[in-house]
Amino acid sequence: MRFATVLAVPATILGAASAATTVPVTYEPKYDNGNFSLLGTACSDGQNGLVTKHYDTAGSLPSFPNVGGAFTVSGWNSSDCGSCYQLTWQNNSIYITAIDVTQQGFNIALAAMNNLTGNLAVQLGRVSASYDPADGSKCGF
Template identity: 60%
Template sequence: MKFSAALTFLAAPLAVMAVPAASPSPSPSPSFSPSPSPSSKVDAAAAGTVDVKYDPAYDNPDLDLNTVSCSDGPNGLVTKGYKTAGSLPSFPRVGAAFSVSWNSPNCGKCYQLTYNGKSIYVTAIDQATTGFNIAQEALDELTGGQAVQLGHVQATYAEAAPANCGF
């Protein structure tokens, strides 16, 4: 019985992800209503509430962008001339986003994250399973220096203009 429940749990996100592919619409950007669940993949232009945590790896200005999902494909950041995380104009406000995979058109996308009335803009450079996984310094900025104490927060996100991330 536990195995069956696990399969049902694992299959649910796949069903959500399969909806755009099954759509007969020729539009390259599927439009469907985002699920309020922070673990669901949704249209990158959508807004909602997600889990935001930190990973100190994104605090390293020497982080080689060839090691992240937004690396060397046509949509990659290396292809656009950025070599390290520190070379990005929004550094250290960088990290992984649920909307990114290798060579995703969402590579380098700017997102506004808001927690308790405070907003920051973050550049998506890597893939997160759910929500956002950002530099500790960025989460400290968002939480008033409480990244380590809190570990993660529920924040709202929205796609933002590239200029908000320095592009």
């Protein structure tokens, strides 16, 4: 009689490769303008707003041009305004500061998407990237 040997493998090891969540990433050229007023974004004023924290334009943010809309920002004055995220596409990672709302994934500056895709943003238009929340220091805060 043969008995199969069953190895107990922790779930964290089995799930490690599939733990990352992928989301669509697109670009929006208005976020490339360093003079773009944050008053025109969901993260403008209010207690959680970036203008309230003395960041008036996209270019005044320490992570500029790595800025854009994030699906985690629920709307005006969201507690996720100014959050930092690591986006990874094909083993290349960048850090993005959330300054606006978007319906799905991330809608970031063209320069940021070029940083992520090796200057293929316009050619690709949209990519699926993994994301992780990151410490604010990664975005310069």
